[in-house]
Amino acid sequence: MSAFRGPLLHFLSEPGLGTPDPASYSYFADGLLVVADGRVQAVGDAAELLPTLPAGTAVEHSPEGLILPGMIDTHVHMPQLAVMASYGTQLLEWLETYTFPTESRFADADWSAKQSKVFLDLLLAHGTTSALVFSTSHKVASEALFSAAHEYNMAITTGRVMMDCNAPDGVRDTAEASYQESRELIARWHGTGRQRYAVTPRFAATSTHAQLTYAGKLMTEAEGLLMQTHWAENKAEIAWIAELFPDRASYLDVYDHFGLLGPRSVLAHGIHIDDADRARLAETGTRIAFCPTSNTFLGSGLFDLASARAANVEVGLASDVGGGTSLSMLVTMAEAYKVCQLRGQSLNPFQAFYMATLGNAKVLHQEAETGNLAPGKMADFLIIDRAASPIQQLKHSAERDLSGILFDLMILGDDRSIRRTYIAGQCRYDRDAVQGAAHAGLSV
Structure with missing residues:
Protein backbone atom coordinates (compact mmCIF):
# COMPACT_ATOMS: atom_id res chain seq x y z
CA MET A 1 0.00 0.00 0.00
CA SER A 2 1.10 3.55 -0.74
CA ALA A 3 -0.54 6.94 -0.41
CA PHE A 4 -0.27 10.29 -2.20
CA ARG A 5 -1.19 13.50 -0.46
CA GLY A 6 -1.92 16.91 -1.94
CA PRO A 7 -4.62 18.87 -3.73
CA LEU A 8 -6.65 16.28 -5.61
CA LEU A 9 -9.29 16.56 -8.34
CA HIS A 10 -11.31 14.05 -10.30
CA PHE A 11 -14.63 14.06 -12.12
CA LEU A 12 -17.81 12.13 -11.42
CA SER A 13 -19.89 13.33 -14.40
CA GLU A 14 -19.87 15.92 -17.18
CA PRO A 15 -19.62 19.53 -15.88
CA GLY A 16 -21.17 21.04 -19.04
CA LEU A 17 -19.98 23.76 -21.40
CA GLY A 18 -21.53 26.56 -19.32
CA THR A 19 -21.26 27.08 -15.57
CA PRO A 20 -19.92 23.78 -14.23
CA ASP A 21 -22.15 21.62 -12.08
CA PRO A 22 -20.50 21.45 -8.61
CA ALA A 23 -21.73 17.86 -8.22
CA SER A 24 -19.77 16.81 -11.31
CA TYR A 25 -16.38 16.75 -9.57
CA SER A 26 -14.67 16.09 -6.26
CA TYR A 27 -11.90 18.42 -5.14
CA PHE A 28 -9.91 18.04 -1.96
CA ALA A 29 -7.60 20.95 -1.10
CA ASP A 30 -5.65 18.51 1.06
CA GLY A 31 -6.52 15.14 -0.37
CA LEU A 32 -5.22 11.62 -0.06
CA LEU A 33 -5.12 8.89 -2.68
CA VAL A 34 -4.56 5.39 -1.28
CA VAL A 35 -3.30 2.72 -3.69
CA ALA A 36 -2.78 -1.03 -3.28
CA ASP A 37 -2.31 -3.83 -5.80
CA GLY A 38 -2.46 -1.40 -8.68
CA ARG A 39 -5.90 -0.06 -7.83
CA VAL A 40 -7.38 2.87 -5.94
CA GLN A 41 -8.31 1.81 -2.42
CA ALA A 42 -9.60 5.14 -1.11
CA VAL A 43 -9.74 8.82 -1.99
CA GLY A 44 -10.80 11.73 0.19
CA ASP A 45 -9.68 14.28 2.74
CA ALA A 46 -6.21 13.59 4.12
CA ALA A 47 -7.31 14.40 7.68
CA GLU A 48 -9.91 11.63 7.53
CA LEU A 49 -7.91 8.98 5.71
CA LEU A 50 -4.42 9.33 7.22
CA PRO A 51 -5.43 7.77 10.57
CA THR A 52 -6.79 4.72 8.72
CA LEU A 53 -3.50 3.83 7.01
CA PRO A 54 -1.53 0.83 8.27
CA ALA A 55 1.57 1.74 10.21
CA GLY A 56 4.55 2.37 7.97
CA THR A 57 2.54 3.22 4.85
CA ALA A 58 4.62 5.45 2.58
CA VAL A 59 2.96 8.83 1.95
CA GLU A 60 4.24 11.06 -0.85
CA HIS A 61 3.28 14.68 -0.12
CA SER A 62 2.91 17.29 -2.92
CA PRO A 63 1.25 20.28 -1.25
CA GLU A 64 2.03 22.64 -4.13
CA GLY A 65 1.06 20.15 -6.84
CA LEU A 66 -2.19 18.64 -8.07
CA ILE A 67 -3.14 14.95 -8.18
CA LEU A 68 -5.21 14.13 -11.27
CA PRO A 69 -6.34 10.97 -13.06
CA GLY A 70 -4.12 10.02 -15.97
CA LEU A 364 -13.53 4.66 -25.35
CA HIS A 365 -15.82 2.50 -23.16
CA GLN A 366 -13.18 2.10 -20.44
CA GLU A 367 -14.72 4.18 -17.67
CA ALA A 368 -15.15 1.08 -15.49
CA GLU A 369 -11.35 0.93 -15.20
CA THR A 370 -9.99 4.44 -15.85
CA GLY A 371 -10.98 8.11 -16.08
CA ASN A 372 -11.22 9.04 -12.42
CA LEU A 373 -9.89 7.95 -9.03
CA ALA A 374 -12.94 6.14 -7.70
CA PRO A 375 -12.10 3.20 -5.43
CA GLY A 376 -11.64 0.00 -7.38
CA LYS A 377 -10.36 1.64 -10.55
CA MET A 378 -6.86 1.21 -11.89
CA ALA A 379 -4.47 3.65 -10.22
CA ASP A 380 -3.47 5.56 -13.36
CA PHE A 381 -2.76 9.08 -12.15
CA LEU A 382 -0.52 12.13 -12.36
CA ILE A 383 1.32 14.42 -9.98
CA ILE A 384 1.11 17.84 -11.64
CA ASP A 385 3.55 20.70 -11.06
CA ARG A 386 1.41 23.84 -10.99
CA ALA A 387 4.46 26.13 -11.26
CA ALA A 388 6.59 24.35 -13.85
CA SER A 389 7.42 27.38 -15.99
CA PRO A 390 8.43 30.93 -15.11
CA ILE A 391 5.04 32.34 -16.12
CA GLN A 392 3.23 29.67 -14.11
CA GLN A 393 5.42 30.52 -11.11
CA LEU A 394 4.41 34.16 -11.54
CA LYS A 395 0.71 33.31 -11.52
CA HIS A 396 0.89 30.60 -8.87
CA SER A 397 -0.47 31.59 -5.45
CA ALA A 398 -2.17 29.96 -2.52
CA GLU A 399 -5.19 32.23 -3.05
CA ARG A 400 -5.88 30.97 -6.58
CA ASP A 401 -9.30 29.31 -6.75
CA LEU A 402 -9.79 25.94 -8.44
CA SER A 403 -11.10 27.42 -11.67
CA GLY A 404 -8.04 29.66 -11.90
CA ILE A 405 -5.68 26.78 -11.12
CA LEU A 406 -7.20 24.66 -13.88
CA PHE A 407 -7.34 27.47 -16.41
CA ASP A 408 -3.67 28.32 -15.82
CA LEU A 409 -2.73 24.67 -16.36
CA MET A 410 -4.97 24.42 -19.42
CA ILE A 411 -3.59 27.51 -21.16
CA LEU A 412 0.01 27.59 -19.90
CA GLY A 413 0.74 23.95 -19.13
CA ASP A 414 2.65 21.42 -21.23
CA ASP A 415 4.91 18.40 -20.67
CA ARG A 416 6.96 20.39 -18.14
CA SER A 417 3.89 20.34 -15.88
CA ILE A 418 3.99 16.54 -15.55
CA ARG A 419 6.09 15.74 -12.49
CA ARG A 420 5.21 12.04 -12.25
CA THR A 421 3.04 9.60 -14.18
CA TYR A 422 1.75 6.42 -12.53
CA ILE A 423 0.37 3.34 -14.24
CA ALA A 424 -1.48 0.90 -11.95
CA GLY A 425 0.23 2.53 -8.98
CA GLN A 426 3.75 2.22 -10.44
CA CYS A 427 5.72 5.35 -11.29
CA ARG A 428 6.48 5.05 -15.02
CA TYR A 429 7.76 8.60 -15.55
CA ASP A 430 9.60 10.84 -13.09
CA ARG A 431 10.48 14.24 -14.53
CA ASP A 432 12.95 15.12 -11.81
CA ALA A 433 14.81 11.82 -12.20
CA VAL A 434 14.93 12.20 -15.98
CA GLN A 435 16.19 15.76 -15.74
CA GLY A 436 18.72 14.74 -13.08
CA ALA A 437 20.04 11.97 -15.29
CA ALA A 438 20.28 14.38 -18.22
CA HIS A 439 22.21 16.93 -16.15
CA ALA A 440 24.52 14.21 -14.87
CA GLY A 441 25.19 13.09 -18.43
CA LEU A 442 26.05 16.62 -19.51
CA SER A 443 28.48 17.05 -16.62
CA VAL A 444 30.50 13.90 -17.35
Whole structure:
Protein backbone atom coordinates (compact mmCIF):
# COMPACT_ATOMS: atom_id res chain seq x y z
CA MET A 1 0.00 0.00 0.00
CA SER A 2 1.10 3.55 -0.74
CA ALA A 3 -0.54 6.94 -0.41
CA PHE A 4 -0.27 10.29 -2.20
CA ARG A 5 -1.19 13.50 -0.46
CA GLY A 6 -1.92 16.91 -1.94
CA PRO A 7 -4.62 18.87 -3.73
CA LEU A 8 -6.65 16.28 -5.61
CA LEU A 9 -9.29 16.56 -8.34
CA HIS A 10 -11.31 14.05 -10.30
CA PHE A 11 -14.63 14.06 -12.12
CA LEU A 12 -17.81 12.13 -11.42
CA SER A 13 -19.89 13.33 -14.40
CA GLU A 14 -19.87 15.92 -17.18
CA PRO A 15 -19.62 19.53 -15.88
CA GLY A 16 -21.17 21.04 -19.04
CA LEU A 17 -19.98 23.76 -21.40
CA GLY A 18 -21.53 26.56 -19.32
CA THR A 19 -21.26 27.08 -15.57
CA PRO A 20 -19.92 23.78 -14.23
CA ASP A 21 -22.15 21.62 -12.08
CA PRO A 22 -20.50 21.45 -8.61
CA ALA A 23 -21.73 17.86 -8.22
CA SER A 24 -19.77 16.81 -11.31
CA TYR A 25 -16.38 16.75 -9.57
CA SER A 26 -14.67 16.09 -6.26
CA TYR A 27 -11.90 18.42 -5.14
CA PHE A 28 -9.91 18.04 -1.96
CA ALA A 29 -7.60 20.95 -1.10
CA ASP A 30 -5.65 18.51 1.06
CA GLY A 31 -6.52 15.14 -0.37
CA LEU A 32 -5.22 11.62 -0.06
CA LEU A 33 -5.12 8.89 -2.68
CA VAL A 34 -4.56 5.39 -1.28
CA VAL A 35 -3.30 2.72 -3.69
CA ALA A 36 -2.78 -1.03 -3.28
CA ASP A 37 -2.31 -3.83 -5.80
CA GLY A 38 -2.46 -1.40 -8.68
CA ARG A 39 -5.90 -0.06 -7.83
CA VAL A 40 -7.38 2.87 -5.94
CA GLN A 41 -8.31 1.81 -2.42
CA ALA A 42 -9.60 5.14 -1.11
CA VAL A 43 -9.74 8.82 -1.99
CA GLY A 44 -10.80 11.73 0.19
CA ASP A 45 -9.68 14.28 2.74
CA ALA A 46 -6.21 13.59 4.12
CA ALA A 47 -7.31 14.40 7.68
CA GLU A 48 -9.91 11.63 7.53
CA LEU A 49 -7.91 8.98 5.71
CA LEU A 50 -4.42 9.33 7.22
CA PRO A 51 -5.43 7.77 10.57
CA THR A 52 -6.79 4.72 8.72
CA LEU A 53 -3.50 3.83 7.01
CA PRO A 54 -1.53 0.83 8.27
CA ALA A 55 1.57 1.74 10.21
CA GLY A 56 4.55 2.37 7.97
CA THR A 57 2.54 3.22 4.85
CA ALA A 58 4.62 5.45 2.58
CA VAL A 59 2.96 8.83 1.95
CA GLU A 60 4.24 11.06 -0.85
CA HIS A 61 3.28 14.68 -0.12
CA SER A 62 2.91 17.29 -2.92
CA PRO A 63 1.25 20.28 -1.25
CA GLU A 64 2.03 22.64 -4.13
CA GLY A 65 1.06 20.15 -6.84
CA LEU A 66 -2.19 18.64 -8.07
CA ILE A 67 -3.14 14.95 -8.18
CA LEU A 68 -5.21 14.13 -11.27
CA PRO A 69 -6.34 10.97 -13.06
CA GLY A 70 -4.12 10.02 -15.97
CA MET A 71 -5.11 11.71 -19.20
CA ILE A 72 -6.53 9.79 -22.15
CA ASP A 73 -6.06 10.49 -25.87
CA THR A 74 -8.86 9.41 -28.23
CA HIS A 75 -6.89 9.71 -31.49
CA VAL A 76 -3.11 9.60 -31.98
CA HIS A 77 -0.72 8.01 -34.52
CA MET A 78 2.18 5.97 -33.13
CA PRO A 79 4.27 6.03 -36.37
CA GLN A 80 3.94 9.76 -37.02
CA LEU A 81 6.25 11.26 -34.40
CA ALA A 82 8.80 12.05 -37.11
CA VAL A 83 6.30 13.98 -39.25
CA MET A 84 5.23 16.39 -36.54
CA ALA A 85 5.75 20.03 -37.56
CA SER A 86 6.20 19.22 -41.27
CA TYR A 87 5.80 22.45 -43.18
CA GLY A 88 3.35 23.85 -45.60
CA THR A 89 0.68 21.39 -46.73
CA GLN A 90 -2.94 20.47 -46.12
CA LEU A 91 -4.29 17.01 -45.47
CA LEU A 92 -4.07 15.06 -48.74
CA GLU A 93 -0.68 16.44 -49.79
CA TRP A 94 0.59 16.02 -46.23
CA LEU A 95 -0.29 12.33 -46.31
CA GLU A 96 1.47 11.75 -49.62
CA THR A 97 4.52 13.90 -48.90
CA TYR A 98 5.26 13.06 -45.29
CA THR A 99 3.05 10.40 -43.76
CA PHE A 100 3.09 7.47 -46.14
CA PRO A 101 6.89 7.48 -46.65
CA THR A 102 7.41 7.60 -42.89
CA GLU A 103 4.92 4.81 -42.20
CA SER A 104 6.55 2.53 -44.79
CA ARG A 105 9.53 2.11 -42.43
CA PHE A 106 7.30 0.18 -40.00
CA ALA A 107 7.43 -2.93 -42.16
CA ASP A 108 10.65 -3.55 -40.20
CA ALA A 109 9.94 -5.35 -36.92
CA ASP A 110 12.98 -3.98 -35.08
CA TRP A 111 12.16 -0.41 -36.07
CA SER A 112 8.54 -0.90 -34.99
CA ALA A 113 9.63 -2.27 -31.61
CA LYS A 114 11.99 0.64 -30.93
CA GLN A 115 9.52 3.30 -32.06
CA SER A 116 6.67 1.77 -30.06
CA LYS A 117 8.66 2.19 -26.85
CA VAL A 118 9.69 5.73 -27.81
CA PHE A 119 6.03 6.53 -28.42
CA LEU A 120 4.81 5.12 -25.11
CA ASP A 121 7.64 6.80 -23.18
CA LEU A 122 6.63 10.12 -24.72
CA LEU A 123 2.98 9.59 -23.88
CA LEU A 124 3.92 9.00 -20.26
CA ALA A 125 6.18 12.05 -20.20
CA HIS A 126 3.23 14.13 -21.43
CA GLY A 127 0.84 12.71 -18.81
CA THR A 128 -1.12 10.39 -21.11
CA THR A 129 -1.74 7.01 -19.53
CA SER A 130 -4.14 5.51 -22.09
CA ALA A 131 -4.98 6.06 -25.76
CA LEU A 132 -6.79 4.97 -28.90
CA VAL A 133 -3.90 4.67 -31.35
CA PHE A 134 -3.40 4.32 -35.09
CA SER A 135 -0.60 1.94 -36.00
CA THR A 136 0.32 1.25 -39.66
CA SER A 137 -0.78 -1.25 -42.29
CA HIS A 138 1.98 -3.64 -41.18
CA LYS A 139 1.05 -6.41 -38.78
CA VAL A 140 4.48 -6.21 -37.10
CA ALA A 141 3.85 -2.58 -36.14
CA SER A 142 0.65 -3.45 -34.28
CA GLU A 143 2.34 -6.45 -32.68
CA ALA A 144 5.16 -4.23 -31.46
CA LEU A 145 2.84 -1.60 -29.99
CA PHE A 146 0.66 -4.17 -28.24
CA SER A 147 3.74 -5.94 -26.86
CA ALA A 148 5.28 -2.72 -25.51
CA ALA A 149 2.01 -1.52 -23.99
CA HIS A 150 1.47 -4.88 -22.32
CA GLU A 151 4.98 -4.70 -20.87
CA TYR A 152 4.24 -1.19 -19.53
CA ASN A 153 0.78 -2.32 -18.29
CA MET A 154 -0.79 0.59 -20.19
CA ALA A 155 -4.38 0.46 -21.47
CA ILE A 156 -3.85 0.88 -25.21
CA THR A 157 -6.40 0.26 -27.94
CA THR A 158 -4.95 -0.05 -31.43
CA GLY A 159 -5.22 -1.98 -34.66
CA ARG A 160 -3.61 -2.73 -37.99
CA VAL A 161 -4.48 0.01 -40.48
CA MET A 162 -6.55 -1.16 -43.46
CA MET A 163 -5.74 0.59 -46.76
CA ASP A 164 -5.86 -1.31 -50.05
CA CYS A 165 -6.20 1.49 -52.62
CA ASN A 166 -5.13 5.07 -53.34
CA ALA A 167 -1.93 4.54 -51.36
CA PRO A 168 1.68 3.90 -52.46
CA ASP A 169 3.68 0.69 -52.35
CA GLY A 170 5.06 0.11 -48.88
CA VAL A 171 1.82 0.94 -47.08
CA ARG A 172 -0.86 -0.45 -49.39
CA ASP A 173 -2.28 -3.86 -48.45
CA THR A 174 -5.04 -6.09 -49.81
CA ALA A 175 -8.57 -6.51 -48.51
CA GLU A 176 -8.01 -10.19 -47.76
CA ALA A 177 -4.68 -9.70 -45.98
CA SER A 178 -6.03 -6.87 -43.84
CA TYR A 179 -8.95 -9.05 -42.76
CA GLN A 180 -6.90 -12.14 -41.95
CA GLU A 181 -4.12 -10.28 -40.15
CA SER A 182 -6.64 -8.25 -38.15
CA ARG A 183 -8.31 -11.49 -37.05
CA GLU A 184 -4.94 -12.88 -35.96
CA LEU A 185 -4.16 -9.75 -33.97
CA ILE A 186 -7.59 -9.80 -32.35
CA ALA A 187 -7.11 -13.43 -31.31
CA ARG A 188 -3.67 -12.68 -29.84
CA TRP A 189 -4.14 -9.28 -28.22
CA HIS A 190 -7.78 -8.24 -27.73
CA GLY A 191 -8.40 -8.65 -24.01
CA THR A 192 -4.82 -9.61 -23.20
CA GLY A 193 -4.00 -7.68 -20.04
CA ARG A 194 -5.21 -4.13 -20.63
CA GLN A 195 -4.99 -4.31 -24.42
CA ARG A 196 -7.97 -3.94 -26.78
CA TYR A 197 -8.30 -4.05 -30.55
CA ALA A 198 -9.70 -1.36 -32.82
CA VAL A 199 -10.75 -2.16 -36.39
CA THR A 200 -8.91 0.57 -38.32
CA PRO A 201 -9.76 1.49 -41.91
CA ARG A 202 -7.63 4.60 -42.46
CA PHE A 203 -10.41 6.51 -44.19
CA ALA A 204 -12.90 5.70 -46.89
CA ALA A 205 -10.65 6.91 -49.73
CA THR A 206 -7.97 4.29 -49.04
CA SER A 207 -10.28 1.28 -48.81
CA THR A 208 -12.17 -0.54 -51.53
CA HIS A 209 -15.75 -1.66 -51.07
CA ALA A 210 -14.40 -5.14 -50.34
CA GLN A 211 -12.13 -3.91 -47.56
CA LEU A 212 -14.84 -1.78 -45.93
CA THR A 213 -17.11 -4.82 -46.05
CA TYR A 214 -14.42 -6.81 -44.24
CA ALA A 215 -14.09 -4.03 -41.66
CA GLY A 216 -17.81 -4.22 -40.95
CA LYS A 217 -17.56 -8.02 -40.71
CA LEU A 218 -14.71 -7.79 -38.20
CA MET A 219 -16.89 -5.68 -35.92
CA THR A 220 -19.37 -8.56 -35.64
CA GLU A 221 -16.80 -11.26 -34.88
CA ALA A 222 -15.59 -10.38 -31.38
CA GLU A 223 -17.04 -8.65 -28.33
CA GLY A 224 -15.74 -5.29 -27.19
CA LEU A 225 -13.91 -4.21 -30.35
CA LEU A 226 -13.67 -0.53 -31.19
CA MET A 227 -13.60 1.00 -34.67
CA GLN A 228 -11.54 4.07 -35.53
CA THR A 229 -11.20 6.04 -38.73
CA HIS A 230 -11.04 9.58 -40.13
CA TRP A 231 -14.04 11.57 -41.31
CA ALA A 232 -14.93 14.99 -42.72
CA GLU A 233 -11.60 16.60 -41.88
CA ASN A 234 -10.86 18.53 -45.06
CA LYS A 235 -13.04 19.91 -47.86
CA ALA A 236 -10.88 18.39 -50.61
CA GLU A 237 -11.09 15.04 -48.84
CA ILE A 238 -14.89 15.26 -48.70
CA ALA A 239 -15.10 16.08 -52.41
CA TRP A 240 -12.86 13.10 -53.20
CA ILE A 241 -15.07 10.76 -51.17
CA ALA A 242 -18.11 11.97 -53.13
CA GLU A 243 -16.33 11.04 -56.38
CA LEU A 244 -15.26 7.62 -55.07
CA PHE A 245 -18.67 6.71 -53.61
CA PRO A 246 -21.26 8.37 -55.90
CA ASP A 247 -23.94 5.91 -54.79
CA ARG A 248 -23.82 7.08 -51.17
CA ALA A 249 -25.79 10.05 -49.85
CA SER A 250 -22.91 11.52 -47.82
CA TYR A 251 -19.48 10.80 -46.41
CA LEU A 252 -21.08 9.56 -43.18
CA ASP A 253 -23.40 7.35 -45.22
CA VAL A 254 -20.35 5.52 -46.59
CA TYR A 255 -19.44 4.30 -43.11
CA ASP A 256 -23.10 3.72 -42.26
CA HIS A 257 -23.56 1.55 -45.36
CA PHE A 258 -20.70 -0.75 -44.36
CA GLY A 259 -21.86 -1.16 -40.76
CA LEU A 260 -19.14 1.01 -39.26
CA LEU A 261 -21.27 3.37 -37.16
CA GLY A 262 -22.21 2.58 -33.58
CA PRO A 263 -21.38 3.31 -29.95
CA ARG A 264 -17.97 1.66 -30.25
CA SER A 265 -16.96 3.74 -33.29
CA VAL A 266 -14.73 6.83 -32.98
CA LEU A 267 -14.53 9.11 -36.02
CA ALA A 268 -11.64 11.56 -35.90
CA HIS A 269 -12.34 15.20 -36.83
CA GLY A 270 -15.94 15.62 -38.08
CA ILE A 271 -15.41 19.30 -38.89
CA HIS A 272 -17.43 19.87 -42.08
CA ILE A 273 -20.73 18.26 -41.14
CA ASP A 274 -24.39 19.22 -40.84
CA ASP A 275 -27.34 18.65 -38.54
CA ALA A 276 -28.34 15.47 -40.38
CA ASP A 277 -24.87 14.07 -39.71
CA ARG A 278 -25.08 14.98 -36.05
CA ALA A 279 -28.53 13.41 -35.74
CA ARG A 280 -27.26 10.16 -37.25
CA LEU A 281 -24.22 10.15 -34.97
CA ALA A 282 -26.47 10.60 -31.93
CA GLU A 283 -28.91 7.95 -33.16
CA THR A 284 -26.17 5.36 -33.61
CA GLY A 285 -24.09 6.43 -30.59
CA THR A 286 -21.05 7.09 -32.79
CA ARG A 287 -18.38 9.30 -31.21
CA ILE A 288 -16.18 12.10 -32.58
CA ALA A 289 -12.56 12.74 -31.61
CA PHE A 290 -12.00 16.51 -31.59
CA CYS A 291 -8.40 17.16 -32.76
CA PRO A 292 -7.80 20.91 -32.39
CA THR A 293 -4.04 21.19 -32.87
CA SER A 294 -4.03 19.20 -36.12
CA ASN A 295 -7.14 20.96 -37.41
CA THR A 296 -5.50 24.35 -37.04
CA PHE A 297 -2.00 23.24 -38.11
CA LEU A 298 -3.24 21.62 -41.33
CA GLY A 299 -5.75 24.39 -41.96
CA SER A 300 -8.63 21.94 -41.95
CA GLY A 301 -11.21 24.02 -40.08
CA LEU A 302 -12.80 24.70 -36.70
CA PHE A 303 -14.78 21.96 -34.99
CA ASP A 304 -18.25 22.96 -33.73
CA LEU A 305 -18.21 21.54 -30.21
CA ALA A 306 -21.37 23.27 -29.00
CA SER A 307 -23.51 21.96 -31.87
CA ALA A 308 -22.20 18.43 -31.38
CA ARG A 309 -22.99 18.42 -27.68
CA ALA A 310 -26.39 20.07 -28.25
CA ALA A 311 -27.18 17.16 -30.58
CA ASN A 312 -26.10 14.67 -27.86
CA VAL A 313 -23.06 13.51 -29.80
CA GLU A 314 -20.31 12.13 -27.57
CA VAL A 315 -17.07 14.05 -28.18
CA GLY A 316 -13.57 13.09 -27.09
CA LEU A 317 -10.46 15.23 -27.07
CA ALA A 318 -7.42 14.11 -29.06
CA SER A 319 -3.88 15.17 -29.95
CA ASP A 320 -3.82 13.61 -33.45
CA VAL A 321 -0.02 13.58 -33.49
CA GLY A 322 1.61 13.77 -36.05
CA GLY A 323 -0.82 16.20 -37.73
CA GLY A 324 -1.24 17.51 -34.21
CA THR A 325 1.65 19.47 -32.81
CA SER A 326 1.87 18.16 -29.23
CA LEU A 327 1.26 14.92 -27.35
CA SER A 328 0.27 17.01 -24.33
CA MET A 329 -3.43 16.96 -23.51
CA LEU A 330 -2.86 20.24 -21.67
CA VAL A 331 -1.72 21.85 -24.92
CA THR A 332 -4.63 20.14 -26.69
CA MET A 333 -7.05 21.71 -24.20
CA ALA A 334 -5.56 25.14 -24.83
CA GLU A 335 -6.04 24.80 -28.59
CA ALA A 336 -9.57 23.48 -28.09
CA TYR A 337 -10.33 26.59 -26.03
CA LYS A 338 -9.07 28.81 -28.86
CA VAL A 339 -11.08 26.90 -31.49
CA CYS A 340 -14.19 27.40 -29.38
CA GLN A 341 -13.40 31.09 -28.98
CA LEU A 342 -13.14 31.48 -32.76
CA ARG A 343 -16.52 29.76 -33.01
CA GLY A 344 -18.04 32.21 -30.54
CA GLN A 345 -18.28 29.42 -27.97
CA SER A 346 -16.79 28.81 -24.55
CA LEU A 347 -14.87 25.86 -23.13
CA ASN A 348 -14.52 26.16 -19.37
CA PRO A 349 -11.55 24.42 -17.74
CA PHE A 350 -13.73 21.97 -15.82
CA GLN A 351 -15.22 20.64 -19.05
CA ALA A 352 -11.79 20.50 -20.67
CA PHE A 353 -10.24 18.47 -17.85
CA TYR A 354 -13.33 16.25 -17.75
CA MET A 355 -12.98 15.55 -21.48
CA ALA A 356 -9.29 14.64 -21.11
CA THR A 357 -10.02 12.18 -18.27
CA LEU A 358 -13.43 10.67 -17.50
CA GLY A 359 -15.04 11.98 -20.69
CA ASN A 360 -12.44 10.32 -22.90
CA ALA A 361 -12.69 7.13 -20.86
CA LYS A 362 -16.42 7.07 -21.60
CA VAL A 363 -15.82 7.72 -25.30
CA LEU A 364 -13.53 4.66 -25.35
CA HIS A 365 -15.82 2.50 -23.16
CA GLN A 366 -13.18 2.10 -20.44
CA GLU A 367 -14.72 4.18 -17.67
CA ALA A 368 -15.15 1.08 -15.49
CA GLU A 369 -11.35 0.93 -15.20
CA THR A 370 -9.99 4.44 -15.85
CA GLY A 371 -10.98 8.11 -16.08
CA ASN A 372 -11.22 9.04 -12.42
CA LEU A 373 -9.89 7.95 -9.03
CA ALA A 374 -12.94 6.14 -7.70
CA PRO A 375 -12.10 3.20 -5.43
CA GLY A 376 -11.64 0.00 -7.38
CA LYS A 377 -10.36 1.64 -10.55
CA MET A 378 -6.86 1.21 -11.89
CA ALA A 379 -4.47 3.65 -10.22
CA ASP A 380 -3.47 5.56 -13.36
CA PHE A 381 -2.76 9.08 -12.15
CA LEU A 382 -0.52 12.13 -12.36
CA ILE A 383 1.32 14.42 -9.98
CA ILE A 384 1.11 17.84 -11.64
CA ASP A 385 3.55 20.70 -11.06
CA ARG A 386 1.41 23.84 -10.99
CA ALA A 387 4.46 26.13 -11.26
CA ALA A 388 6.59 24.35 -13.85
CA SER A 389 7.42 27.38 -15.99
CA PRO A 390 8.43 30.93 -15.11
CA ILE A 391 5.04 32.34 -16.12
CA GLN A 392 3.23 29.67 -14.11
CA GLN A 393 5.42 30.52 -11.11
CA LEU A 394 4.41 34.16 -11.54
CA LYS A 395 0.71 33.31 -11.52
CA HIS A 396 0.89 30.60 -8.87
CA SER A 397 -0.47 31.59 -5.45
CA ALA A 398 -2.17 29.96 -2.52
CA GLU A 399 -5.19 32.23 -3.05
CA ARG A 400 -5.88 30.97 -6.58
CA ASP A 401 -9.30 29.31 -6.75
CA LEU A 402 -9.79 25.94 -8.44
CA SER A 403 -11.10 27.42 -11.67
CA GLY A 404 -8.04 29.66 -11.90
CA ILE A 405 -5.68 26.78 -11.12
CA LEU A 406 -7.20 24.66 -13.88
CA PHE A 407 -7.34 27.47 -16.41
CA ASP A 408 -3.67 28.32 -15.82
CA LEU A 409 -2.73 24.67 -16.36
CA MET A 410 -4.97 24.42 -19.42
CA ILE A 411 -3.59 27.51 -21.16
CA LEU A 412 0.01 27.59 -19.90
CA GLY A 413 0.74 23.95 -19.13
CA ASP A 414 2.65 21.42 -21.23
CA ASP A 415 4.91 18.40 -20.67
CA ARG A 416 6.96 20.39 -18.14
CA SER A 417 3.89 20.34 -15.88
CA ILE A 418 3.99 16.54 -15.55
CA ARG A 419 6.09 15.74 -12.49
CA ARG A 420 5.21 12.04 -12.25
CA THR A 421 3.04 9.60 -14.18
CA TYR A 422 1.75 6.42 -12.53
CA ILE A 423 0.37 3.34 -14.24
CA ALA A 424 -1.48 0.90 -11.95
CA GLY A 425 0.23 2.53 -8.98
CA GLN A 426 3.75 2.22 -10.44
CA CYS A 427 5.72 5.35 -11.29
CA ARG A 428 6.48 5.05 -15.02
CA TYR A 429 7.76 8.60 -15.55
CA ASP A 430 9.60 10.84 -13.09
CA ARG A 431 10.48 14.24 -14.53
CA ASP A 432 12.95 15.12 -11.81
CA ALA A 433 14.81 11.82 -12.20
CA VAL A 434 14.93 12.20 -15.98
CA GLN A 435 16.19 15.76 -15.74
CA GLY A 436 18.72 14.74 -13.08
CA ALA A 437 20.04 11.97 -15.29
CA ALA A 438 20.28 14.38 -18.22
CA HIS A 439 22.21 16.93 -16.15
CA ALA A 440 24.52 14.21 -14.87
CA GLY A 441 25.19 13.09 -18.43
CA LEU A 442 26.05 16.62 -19.51
CA SER A 443 28.48 17.05 -16.62
CA VAL A 444 30.50 13.90 -17.35
